[in-house]
Amino acid sequence: MNKSIVLKNGIKEFNLKNENIIAMDNVELEIVPGKMYVVMGHSGSGKSTLIQILGLLDTLTEGKLYINGEETSNLTEDEKAEIRMKEIGFVFQSFYLNPKLTALENVILPMYINNEIPSQKRKERAIQLLKSFGLESRMNHYPKELSGGEQQRIAISRALVNNPTFILADEPTGNLDAKNEKIVYEYLKKLSQEGKAIVVVSHNENIKEYADKIYYMEDGKLRE
Amino acid sequence: MRVKDYIFLAKSNLSRRKKSVFISCFLIVVSMLVLILSLSFTISMKSAMNKAILKNISYRTIVINGKSKEDIPRIMEDVKSVSNVIKVVSQKEYSYGSSNFYISGKEYNGSINLLGADKDIQPNIIAGREIEKNEKLVCIIPKEFYPYNSTEKYQKDKVIDGESLIGKEIKINYNSYYYKPAESILKNTFSKTFTVIGVYDNEESFSNNNDCYISFDDIYEIQETIENDSEIIDQIVVFPNSVYAIIDSSDNMKKAVEDIQNLGYNATPRSVANIDLINVINVVAILITVVILLIVVVNLVISSIKSINDRSYEIGMLKAIGYKDKNIQNIVFTENLIIGVLSYIITLIFAFILMLIAKYKIVSGNRELEMMNININLIVCLIAFLISTIIPILTAKVSARKALTKTIVQLNKEG
Numbered sequence: 001m002n003k004s005i006v007l008k009n010g011i012k013e014f015n016l017k018n019e020n021i022i023a024m025d026n027v028e029l030e031i032v033p034g035k036m037y038v039v040m041g042h043s044g045s046g047k048s049t050l051i052q053i054l055g056l057l058d059t060l061t062e063g064k065l066y067i068n069g070e071e072t073s074n075l076t077e078d079e080k081a082e083i084r085m086k087e088i089g090f091v092f093q094s095f096y097l098n099p100k101l102t103a104l105e106n107v108i109l110p111m112y113i114n115n116e117i118p119s120q121k122r123k124e125r126a127i128q129l130l131k132s133f134g135l136e137s138r139m140n141h142y143p144k145e146l147s148g149g150e151q152q153r154i155a156i157s158r159a160l161v162n163n164p165t166f167i168l169a170d171e172p173t174g175n176l177d178a179k180n181e182k183i184v185y186e187y188l189k190k191l192s193q194e195g196k197a198i199v200v201v202s203h204n205e206n207i208k209e210y211a212d213k214i215y216y217m218e219d220g221k222l223r224e
Numbered sequence: 225m226r227v228k229d230y231i232f233l234a235k236s237n238l239s240r241r242k243k244s245v246f247i248s249c250f251l252i253v254v255s256m257l258v259l260i261l262s263l264s265f266t267i268s269m270k271s272a273m274n275k276a277i278l279k280n281i282s283y284r285t286i287v288i289n290g291k292s293k294e295d296i297p298r299i300m301e302d303v304k305s306v307s308n309v310i311k312v313v314s315q316k317e318y319s320y321g322s323s324n325f326y327i328s329g330k331e332y333n334g335s336i337n338l339l340g341a342d343k344d345i346q347p348n349i350i351a352g353r354e355i356e357k358n359e360k361l362v363c364i365i366p367k368e369f370y371p372y373n374s375t376e377k378y379q380k381d382k383v384i385d386g387e388s389l390i391g392k393e394i395k396i397n398y399n400s401y402y403y404k405p406a407e408s409i410l411k412n413t414f415s416k417t418f419t420v421i422g423v424y425d426n427e428e429s430f431s432n433n434n435d436c437y438i439s440f441d442d443i444y445e446i447q448e449t450i451e452n453d454s455e456i457i458d459q460i461v462v463f464p465n466s467v468y469a470i471i472d473s474s475d476n477m478k479k480a481v482e483d484i485q486n487l488g489y490n491a492t493p494r495s496v497a498n499i500d501l502i503n504v505i506n507v508v509a510i511l512i513t514v515v516i517l518l519i520v521v522v523n524l525v526i527s528s529i530k531s532i533n534d535r536s537y538e539i540g541m542l543k544a545i546g547y548k549d550k551n552i553q554n555i556v557f558t559e560n561l562i563i564g565v566l567s568y569i570i571t572l573i574f575a576f577i578l579m580l581i582a583k584y585k586i587v588s589g590n591r592e593l594e595m596m597n598i599n600i601n602l603i604v605c606l607i608a609f610l611i612s613t614i615i616p617i618l619t620a621k622v623s624a625r626k627a628l629t630k631t632i633v634q635l636n637k638e639g
Contacts, residue, residue: 055544057543057544077548077549078548078549078550081543081546081547081548081549082546082548084543084544084545084546085545085546085547086546089545090541090544090545092541094537096537096538096540096541098236098538099240100236100237100239100240101236105236109542109545110545110546112225112226112229112233113225113546113547113548113551114546119226158545159545162545162546
């Protein structure tokens with residue numbers, strides 16, 4: 001089965017203070033492994049809504065979303081959670097790390113619910129991932145003891161730990177300096193070259209040089 | 225997800241809200257301590273009183289008051305026919321109090337209650353033997369024999385080991401008087417000597433430890449001698465004119481009292497266990513427990529909801545990485561369960577320490593309290609465990625529901 005996320009005629013409307021707002025307007029998009037997709041746009045253009053729809057965090061008002069060929073509108077919350085756990089990894093701007101867990105424990109977190117990874121292999125796998133991100137000396141540190149770049153690399157390790165096909169990153173470098181921004185983009189690019197499908201939404205122009213495909217979002221409309 | 229993983233995550237979450245965890249634990253500990261200590265205390269009291277009622281002859285004796293001495297034969301005849309009545313005696317046969325006596329030749333100016341007994345009516349013997357039919361001038365004494373007035377301060381060093389007196393003699397002196405309007409003047413002193421043949425457990429029967437049992441006939445002879453030899457000068461002296469009916473079991477007391485009253489007599493139980501105070505203590509303790517538990521519930525719900533609100537983004541993140549509602553609910557549930565179990569363990573430790581202190585500082589030396597054998601009641605502990613765990617489970621459900629009704633987008637926005 002070919003892995004993909006396909007969005008057809010995707011419309012998302014919100015009702016805000018009795019005003020109807022169209023966050024996504026007839027969006028067509030296909031995400032396949034091995035590529036890095038970048039969605040650019042200004043704040044409020046609808047790009048975060050797009051990534052939430054693609055990651056089953058939110059639902060369409062109209063249109064269809066297919067993940068690996070399966071139409072998702074009739075899935076239960078548990079089925080969506082199962083797909084998110086196995087197929088999708090999220091990277092957020094604010095990292096969202098648990099402050100009372102070490103770097104290693106934060107990376108292990110998604111594996112607690114993955115029965116396909118034996119419990120004795122979890123630690124080993126998390127250590128391997130952290131090493132690949134150059135964080136072997138930081139894995140017993142708590143988030144507050146780490147720099148922003150290190151925290152985001154831990155968040156990316158956490159997104160990858162269940163070996164998902166799709167990595168959805170929402171402004172992943174929004175809280176990082178230029179040096180760490182570059183490191184993160186390079187990691188994401190490397191992952192796409194290793195066969196992951198990477199979708200990054202950002203308004204940062206620096207990301208363009210890493211993209212295989214660039215989309216622009218404006219007033220809910222997506223264009224290449 | 226394994227239980228171990230839930231516990232690990234719950235512990236890390238609890239460590240982020242130490243203050244509210246402490247308050248919740250404190251309230252649960254206080255309420256459970258009130259529950260365990262008060263119920264254990266009152267259950268011990270009730271159990272001791274019930275035991276006493278079963279074993280103590282006084283609690284199955286009905287007093288029927290006659291108007292005059294002449295009434296007694298008729299009352300006795302009537303009461304004999306009442307069902308569950310196993311013995312009917314006149315007041316003169318039932319008891320006599322002595323304040324001058326000799327135990328193994330040593331004179332005492334203390335106090336002994338001589339109570340009537342026969343083959344069928346006597347306490348359980350733990351050493352020696354029972355009083356046989358028609359046997360006279362023998363007596364049964366308490367295991368811890370304290371031949372002094374119970375209103376005096378109890379002095380342990382004056383307690384005589386009842387078993388050491390088996391085979392020995394107790395001589396009772398009793399007097400007749402000239403009853404004059406201003407004073408009573410001693411006329412003659414008589415005595416009777418009894419051989420100690422048996423010992424009963426005064427604690428088990430909740431008896432005074434100066435209650436000694438001799439035959440009804442011996443008591444009657446003592447009272448009859450006093451009455452016949454005394455002289456009444458220019459005044460009215462009322463000698464005993466009541467009848468005592470002894471019932472087969474304390475369970476039948478109420479019915480027997482009613483039956484005797486139905487015959488037209490004024491009948492009342494000789495001793496009544498006053499458990500009203502115990503019931504009041506029980507009710508007050510349960511009310512206090514319920515009020516504190518309500519505060520616990522509200523506190524747990526508020527602190528759980530607050531904690532969930534504070535980490536909305538984290539719950540949103542957990543959902544984003546694939547955690548199901550059930551997993552998140554179980555994490556909250558485990559957090560509250562840890563609070564409940566931890567509080568319960570602390571409660572038990574405190575309860576045992578307080579009980580030990582109570583036993584050594586309050587109960588020790590107080591004969592009545594010692595006889596109650598106050599201990600932590602295991603059933604109450606089990607109830608406290610169920611409450612300590614069920615309340616956190618219910619509050620977890622309420623608070624988790626609030627988080628789980630929100631979408632991930634909402635949770636992430638709130639975060």
